Amino acid sequence: MLSWMAVRTMVAAHYSAAVNNDAMPAEAMLWHLRDAIAMRPDIASSWRQQADLELDFNPEAALASARRATELDGYDWQNWRSLGMAEYRLGELPAARRALEHAAQDSQGFAAHYELANFHLLLGDEAGFWAEMKHALAIAPASQAPIAVAACLRASGNDPQPLLAILPRQRPQLTLAIAGVLLDDSALAAAEQVWDRLTCPERLFPNCRSGLEAILGVVSRPPARRAGEVQAANHDRGGRAAFALRAWNTAVRQGYLRQERAQAGRVSDSQFQHSWPGFGFGWTASAAVKLLLISNVMPNPVVSVRLGGMEPDQGWLFEQLIALAPGQHYRVQMHSRWLGASDAQGIYLAFRGLDGRVLSQAPVALMPGWATTLLDFTPPPGTRLFYVACRYQRPLGQVPLRGELQTAEVSMRAEATP
DSSP states (O other): HHHHHHHHHHHHHHHHHTTTOSOOOOHHHHHHHHHHHOOTTTTTHHHHHHHHTTTTTTTTHHHHHHHHHHHHTTTTHHHHHHHHHHHHHHOOOHHHHHHHHHHHHHHHHHHHHHHHHHHHHHHOOOOHHHHHHHHHHOOOGGGGGGHHHHHHHHHHHHHHHHHHHHOOOOOHHHHHHHHHHHHTTTHHHHHHHHHTTTOGGGGGGGHHOOOOOOHHHHSSSSOOOOOTTHHHHHHHHHHHHHHHHHHHHHHHHHSSSSOOOOTSSOOTTTOOSOOSSSSSTTTOOOOEEEEEEEEEEEEEEEEEEESSSOOSSSSEEEEEEEEOOOOEEEEEEEEEEEOOOOOOOOOOEEEETSOOOOOEEEOOOOOOOEEEEEEEEOOTTEEEEEEEEEEEEOOOOOOOOEEEEEEEEEEEEEEEEO
């Protein structure tokens, strides 16, 4: 008898697993589930899966299947969720509420509270929505921030204040994720208020650093170019630049980013005293080149970029994000030397936009002695974030560059308008 039960269990498991094929029609999935139930009618998950599939075209049958699932396993919150959905579909609203509340109580997880919150909203119970969403956010993984924020903004008519009122204060990873979502939705003021809540304990320094990188990635995306959006995107660049500086400097102050403070109109870490973070207002090296920090050439570290002739014909070598004031004139200088062929050319000091376009550049003097390259730049109206970069572009008709570029300093200052 035991071996026969084991065979029936294996067959039932086979039929149940078959419904995980997304390409399978719903009717075929139901046949498999009915076969699984015929083999093992005491397995609650099969009844629940059957209820979920029946919900759209036969809610009465779905209700019966979900009730059977809860009878077999009353501790699985998903069974109660399926029951609540079937009762809701049939208009049994008080019963549906009780079932979903039971699911949330059993689950103690984000999904159950999130679904119960939205059910309250369907019933017109806004207070119930915000109460359950507060529970959901208290335990939500950071990856669920987008759907939680979207639900809250829908419920409030795009007013972020109710969301801000229920945010947990001791969830730095969630706080970072929600700030990033609000920035992506251009809710800059709300993102700033969320950011102000952030306190990162030392044990979460790596997570907070990763969150900061993601947020600066949102801030430094190129502006929209569709008709009607360019002006709005450019108008918001100033606020986003200020937010980016504030976020960076908060991370420096709290200790999870060991970098120099960033200031508008200045190159951060101009003499390469810090490790390179690879994002934001710190230096980033291209993956296409071999880059080293050498500390015994000058009083300060020197950046060495070695070109072996196998690099792409054009691209940046190293760069960093900078914030500038539109209309203000700036002069950037790069102190470097070249160890290679004396007639070499093709390396430039440049400013580029967030969309990658080169806005201004000057050729770097490639000579064995230390030399200074100067580049003047006046930012166009409406844009405040740019990249200052050292870039390579192989001159037309010449062989790829081979040699070593050593750079001791890249600095910038505001100048009187020329």
